[in-house]
Amino acid sequence: MTTEAEATETGWGVLDGLPGHPMMWVLIASELVVFGALLGIVAVVRLLQPAEAAAVQALLDPRPAFVNTMVLITSGWLAARAAAAARAAARAAARRWLAGAMALGAVFVAVKLHEYATELGAGLDPESGAFATLYLLVTGFHLLHVGLGLVILAVVAPAADAEAVETGTAFWHMVDLVWLLVFPVLYLVR
């Protein structure tokens, strides 16, 4: 008789026991390292140039960023429901949950692009200093990941295979997790 843990081991070593395909976790770990390094640099720049950071933050509007936080939280919830439905072999339901998660992902992209247009129009200059450059770099890099996540969810949705949905939604939750820290670090901490 084997335990549940032994039964799920597949020879991936430390990657065994994680939801979805183990290679996705290599990607997730590497993305968290990159975003962690970028947010660490933001902290150093804030320490060294607090006046410049405050001046850039004055140009940022936290309201659309808060809306996007709620959008990603809700999208993550829909993705989690999709994974649960896929595990229960309820493929039609999984597809519906994923469609909802993707629709909210598209809302996030639209809100963020509108926010960029407003901020650049208000005088945010990417070349005005390190904090402004980092703001656009971190949020732009995150926005690219939202786009990639939408592609991944669109790829796994039609078949709604349990492991594929878990793999795709794991990436989506990583994007969600990163935003939950990006939002306060760039917009709210003063």
Place this chain on the structure above:
Amino acid sequence: MPRPRLSRPRLSRPDAAAARLIVLALASLAVTVAAPAGAAANALVIGAAVLKGRIVVLDFLGLRTAPPLWRGLVGGWGVLVGTLAWLAAAAALLR
């Protein structure tokens, strides 16, 4: 004859997690709007973000039943990023 067991209707784990995340997000917003900027407000906002991250890690990403190493690494990522951000902001305020 055995009595039928009555159980309270319970939210699923993702549903309960989403509710907690929304409450924490609204609490962060309230702190940002109502509290004066400073180390204490920063600590509350970052603390709420770290808690939200932990909920996503455990209940959305599904690491609650994963090996402890991964729970520690992914959960610790949020703690590390949040701590660095708070320390930098607090040091900048003291300069």
